[in-house]
Every structure is written in C-alpha cells, then in structure tokens.
Amino acid sequence: METYDCIVIGVGGIGSACLYHLARRGHRVLGLEQFDVPTDRGSSHGESRVIRQAYFEHPDYVPLLKQAYAGWSALEDVSGRSLYQPTGILVAGPADGEAVAGCRLAASQHQLSIENLSTAQAMGRFPGLVIPQNLDVVFERDAGFLFVEDCVRAHADAALAAGAELRTRERVRSWQSNGGTVRLLTDRGRYEASRVIITAGPWSAHLLSELNLPLSVLRKVMTWHADRSGAMRVENGAPVWFIELPEGCFYGVPGVGGESVKVGEHTRGEAVTDPFTVDRGLRASDLLPIRSMLKQLLPGVSPEPSRLAVCMYTNSPDGHFIVDRYPGNDSVVLAAGFSGHGFKFAPVIGEALADLADAGRTDLPIGFLGLSRLLQKAE
Ligand SMILES: Cc1cc2nc3c(=O)[nH]c(=O)nc-3n(C[C@H](O)[C@H](O)[C@H](O)COP(=O)(O)OP(=O)(O)OC[C@H]3O[C@@H](n4cnc5c(N)ncnc54)[C@H](O)[C@@H]3O)c2cc1C
Structure with missing residues (x-):
C-alpha cells in the first residue's frame, strides 16, 4: 500500500x-x-468564472475575496499564464432585491469602491445592454472573469x-x-x-x-451566442453582468478575441440524482428563459446558441x-x-x-x- x-x-x-x-x-x-x-x-469548466468583490451573497466573504485575488495573481506569476480578465461587473436589480442591496451592503461594510448608475448612464456606458428602467444599477470596476x-x-x-x-x-x-x-x-x-x-x-x-x-446538485446550462453588434466584446469595453429579473437571475460574460458571449441563469436548475448521468444535451426548456432574456437585455446578441455546456451546482441549504x-x-x-x-x-x-x-x-x-x-x- x-x-x-x-x-x-x-x-x-x-x-x-x-x-x-x-x-x-x-x-x-x-x-x-x-x-x-x-x-x-x-x-x-466552461471557459470562464466571474470574480467580484462587493459580494452580495454575504459581506463576510469579502476578506476571503481579497486573499483570493492575491492568490490568483500569485498563481499567474508562478505559472506564467494570464488567468484573469478584468472587465468590471454591472449588477442590476430591484433596489431591495438580493443582488444590488447585497452589493451595496458588502461595499459599505468593507470600504469597496462601487458606482451607482442610472439605467440611462449604464446603457450609455455599455451600449450592448438594455436595462429595464425600474432596476437599480451598480458597477464594480475591480471585477472580471477567470479562465477556469x-x-x-x-x-x-x-x-x-x-x-x-x-x-x-x-x-x-x-x-x-x-x-x-x-x-x-x-x-x-x-x-x-x-x-x-x-x-x-x-x-x-x-x-x-x-x-x-x-x-442538492443542480443541472446548469451555459450557452454561447454570436454577438452581431460587437458591443458585448471585452475589446469594446463590455463588462461581466448579473441582472436580477422577476423571472430569475441571469449573468453573462463578454466575448474575448472574437469569441461569443456566454450566458447562464443562476437561479433554477433541475435536480441531479446521479452526477455521472446528468443530461448533457440541450433541451427546448433550457432555451426558453435564455432566449427571452437575451431578446430583452442583449438585443444585439443572437438568441440562438452556437454551443452549450452542462455543468453542476452543489448547493448547501x-x-x-x-x-x-x-x-x-x-x-x-x-x-x-x-x-x-x-x-x-x-x-x-x-x-x-x-x-x-x-x-x-x-x-x-x-x-x-x-x-x-x-x-x-x-x-
Ligand atoms: C454553470 C456554472 C457557472 C458558475 N459560475 C461561477 C462563477 O461565475 N464564479 C464562481 O466563483 N463560481 C461559479 N460557479 C461555481 C464554481 O464553478 C464551483 O463552485 C466550483 O468550481 C466547485 O469546485 P469543486 O472543486 O467543488 O468541484 P469540481 O471542480 O467539480 O471538482 C470536484 C472533482 O472531484 C472529482 N471527484 C469526485 N468524486 C471523486 C472520487 N470518488 N474519486 C476521484 N475524484 C472524484 C470530480 O471528478 C471533480 O473533478 C459556477 C458553476 C457552474 C456549474
């Protein structure tokens, strides 16, 4: 042995x-x-993972995040690879919803810099996004995504x-x-x-x-969509975004170097009984919420996916x-x-x-x- x-x-x-x-x-x-x-x-897997500091899930994560940022940077030095793409993150949702209120709370408790934007200011700065007028918007510059x-x-x-x-x-x-x-x-x-x-x-x-x-293990679908306008590309200043809508929370990662935009829904997901046999195919029901969200929020991006990946969340209560x-x-x-x-x-x-x-x-x-x-x- x-x-x-x-x-x-x-x-x-x-x-x-x-x-x-x-x-x-x-x-x-x-x-x-x-x-x-x-x-x-x-x-x-799935090319990217969002990283941000004004942590709406709970302010207690912020000290850990500061160490995580340092850890990724140290790993970039050790590996000689670029692992992090800074883009900033736009978070939008109801003023009293989980996302925006949580960002503001974490930022105020830990003296993090975030900007409050009107929807008009946000759409002026990020022309690829259409943000419903009744939502509050915050932007955190020190955020982006990791090449997972x-x-x-x-x-x-x-x-x-x-x-x-x-x-x-x-x-x-x-x-x-x-x-x-x-x-x-x-x-x-x-x-x-x-x-x-x-x-x-x-x-x-x-x-x-x-x-x-x-x-509980949940099946989660990520899809990639062609960006006809080019407005949701990193090179054109597009951010990562997370938007809380009545029908669910959606996120997106801008394309880099001509790649398509990646999107997913954070809420919902089918329970997985055996992770070995999770369904990795695309179902019509996967696409319905994504299509309607893209038509509403990212009209310059094709609502039809060019590819997909299935991943799993392992949720604690x-x-x-x-x-x-x-x-x-x-x-x-x-x-x-x-x-x-x-x-x-x-x-x-x-x-x-x-x-x-x-x-x-x-x-x-x-x-x-x-x-x-x-x-x-x-x-
Ligand atoms: C679609 C999606 C989007 C996400 N977006 C984000 C995001 O933007 N930002 C973020 O921070 N997080 C995000 N997450 C969450 C994040 O990716 C996960 O929390 C994290 O990757 C979990 O890592 P892990 O090591 O626990 O699991 P895994 O990476 O799955 O590692 C577990 C490993 O254990 C191996 N294993 C299991 N059992 C055995 C065994 N008996 N013997 C040998 N090997 C075994 C598995 O094969 C697997 O490789 C996302 C997750 C998904 C699915």
Missing part, C-alpha cells in the same frame, strides 16, 4: 488549489481524480512542480479512518495517508454519506460553502457545497484546507463556513 502525508480526493477547482498549497509546504501529497485535470464532467480550465491546469501544474503526485482516471470508491491514518480504496489500488482532504464537488454526498449532508474538519476525525478535512459561486475562492480555500490538514485550524476567516451550522439544524 502506498503511503502519503496527504491525499486530496477530487482535483477540480478547489482540489487543485489544495494540492498546490499542500505540495508547496513540502508534504508528500497525492491528488486522485476520477476524470482528467481539468475535466468538463464536474463543476469547473487554465486556472485548474495552473494549480495542478504548480502542484506537480512543487512535488505533488497526481493520478487521473482513478476513482476513490471508499475511505476508512483507522486511528491516526486514513485508508483509501480506489478502482486501481489502495492508499494510506495521515490526512485526507475531500473536495469532490457534485460527488461530495457520496464520499461523505455518513454525514448525511443536505446538499443556505447557499454558503462548507469548509471544515470532519466531525470527530482530525485526519479528514472537507470542502463542499460551493453553491454556484465558489470557483473564484479556490486559492484561499485551498490554503485554508491545507491549514486545516496541517494544524487542525486556520487564521483565515472561514468560521462562518463551518459544518456545525448545518448539523445543528439537522438535529
């Missing part, structure tokens, strides 16, 4: 970052991934360069904790480690079945991440339930997981992401 200091189960968005932070600390570390790295079968697959690749490559081992197309079937060590059974062999970090994305509930975590030690077992650490907004945090969560594996604690402000809030509610 091969023995390691630490084994990371699942080398996707979060696991690749964790693998890197463990390796750079000098641990003998192995990453086990059931697909390839990166893969288009989990939750970290390149980020995963960069973390994994940096981990390998720092001495990590990585085995792909190897699935962990089960784990068992035996005193101070953890034993893993995969479809190719057996391993032992002092610490195991479980970062399994949509498969988390399977590997953490004893905890009975209230996670309160929409906040779960990053903690396994209850009653100091050898196992877990990160799950990233609820459709976790990728941007990968460097800082990777570091927090490495701290938890190393020392059982971290100085990073992740207390609000602890498991106890969910287990207490389940009792």
Whole structure:
C-alpha cells in the first residue's frame, strides 16, 4: 500500500488549489481524480468564472475575496499564464432585491469602491445592454472573469512542480479512518495517508454519506451566442453582468478575441440524482428563459446558441460553502457545497484546507463556513 502525508480526493477547482498549497509546504501529497485535470464532467469548466468583490451573497466573504485575488495573481506569476480578465461587473436589480442591496451592503461594510448608475448612464456606458428602467444599477470596476480550465491546469501544474503526485482516471470508491491514518480504496489500488482532504464537488454526498449532508446538485446550462453588434466584446469595453429579473437571475460574460458571449441563469436548475448521468444535451426548456432574456437585455446578441455546456451546482441549504474538519476525525478535512459561486475562492480555500490538514485550524476567516451550522439544524 502506498503511503502519503496527504491525499486530496477530487482535483477540480478547489482540489487543485489544495494540492498546490499542500505540495508547496513540502508534504508528500497525492491528488486522485476520477476524470482528467481539468475535466468538463464536474463543476469547473466552461471557459470562464466571474470574480467580484462587493459580494452580495454575504459581506463576510469579502476578506476571503481579497486573499483570493492575491492568490490568483500569485498563481499567474508562478505559472506564467494570464488567468484573469478584468472587465468590471454591472449588477442590476430591484433596489431591495438580493443582488444590488447585497452589493451595496458588502461595499459599505468593507470600504469597496462601487458606482451607482442610472439605467440611462449604464446603457450609455455599455451600449450592448438594455436595462429595464425600474432596476437599480451598480458597477464594480475591480471585477472580471477567470479562465477556469487554465486556472485548474495552473494549480495542478504548480502542484506537480512543487512535488505533488497526481493520478487521473482513478476513482476513490471508499475511505476508512483507522486511528491516526486514513485508508483509501480506489478502482486501481489502495492508499494510506495521515490526512485526507475531500473536495469532490457534485460527488461530495457520496464520499461523505455518513454525514448525511443536505446538499442538492443542480443541472446548469451555459450557452454561447454570436454577438452581431460587437458591443458585448471585452475589446469594446463590455463588462461581466448579473441582472436580477422577476423571472430569475441571469449573468453573462463578454466575448474575448472574437469569441461569443456566454450566458447562464443562476437561479433554477433541475435536480441531479446521479452526477455521472446528468443530461448533457440541450433541451427546448433550457432555451426558453435564455432566449427571452437575451431578446430583452442583449438585443444585439443572437438568441440562438452556437454551443452549450452542462455543468453542476452543489448547493448547501443556505447557499454558503462548507469548509471544515470532519466531525470527530482530525485526519479528514472537507470542502463542499460551493453553491454556484465558489470557483473564484479556490486559492484561499485551498490554503485554508491545507491549514486545516496541517494544524487542525486556520487564521483565515472561514468560521462562518463551518459544518456545525448545518448539523445543528439537522438535529
Ligand atoms: C454553470 C456554472 C457557472 C458558475 N459560475 C461561477 C462563477 O461565475 N464564479 C464562481 O466563483 N463560481 C461559479 N460557479 C461555481 C464554481 O464553478 C464551483 O463552485 C466550483 O468550481 C466547485 O469546485 P469543486 O472543486 O467543488 O468541484 P469540481 O471542480 O467539480 O471538482 C470536484 C472533482 O472531484 C472529482 N471527484 C469526485 N468524486 C471523486 C472520487 N470518488 N474519486 C476521484 N475524484 C472524484 C470530480 O471528478 C471533480 O473533478 C459556477 C458553476 C457552474 C456549474
């Protein structure tokens, strides 16, 4: 049986970052991934992930975001790759809705710079967008998007360069904790480690079945659309946008270098019972809300998609991440339930997981992401 200091189960968005932070600390570390790295079968694919700081989901994320921005920048230096495209983000919605009010709250609590724009000012600045007049608009300059697959690749490559081992197309079937060590059974062999970090994305509930975590996996469709006007291109100053409408919250990422505009709906999504068999085809029902949103908000962009990708959200009941030690077992650490907004945090969560594996604690402000809030509610 091969023995390691630490084994990371699942080398996707979060696991690749964790693998890197463990390796750079000098641990003998192995990453086990059931697909390839990166893969288009989990939750970290589709070209881009939005990154922003005036965080409407909760102001407590802002200190972590500041560290995440620094982490991505450091990874750009280590990898020699450009991973971040600054564009700014336009957020629009009802004044008392989740998005705009949440941005304003996070910005005021953390002294972040955001601009309040009238809809006319916003449309003057970003002529590709038509914003309903009854919505409030804020613009945050220090935002943009990450090249998601390149980020995963960069973390994994940096981990390998720092001495990590990585085995792909190897699935962990089960784990068992035996005193101070953890034993893993995969479809190719057996391993032992002092610490195991479980970062399994949509498969988390399977590997953490004893905890009975209230996670729900949702099928999410991203589509790409030709931008006939060119107004929604990065080169022409288009921002990332997030708009809260009565029928749902929609987001979009501008095209870069002639690429098409990517859009998706943040709300809704069909429950996935088995992440291995999620339907990756395009259904007519996927397109209805996207078509009508594009006709309303982005009239210069084709309402018909040129391509699509299907991804999965793994939602916790309160929409906040779960990053903690396994209850009653100091050898196992877990990160799950990233609820459709976790990728941007990968460097800082990777570091927090490495701290938890190393020392059982971290100085990073992740207390609000602890498991106890969910287990207490389940009792
Ligand atoms: C459509 C869409 C849009 C999104 N937009 C944004 C955004 O704009 N900004 C943002 O910050 N976040 C966004 N997110 C959320 C973000 O992408 C996810 O929260 C994040 O990528 C989750 O990373 P993860 O490591 O938990 O999961 P994954 O990246 O899926 O990694 C888990 C890995 O574990 C592997 N694995 C699982 N079980 C096993 C096993 N038994 N053995 C071996 N390997 C295993 C899987 O194969 C997988 O590769 C979006 C998500 C989706 C789906």
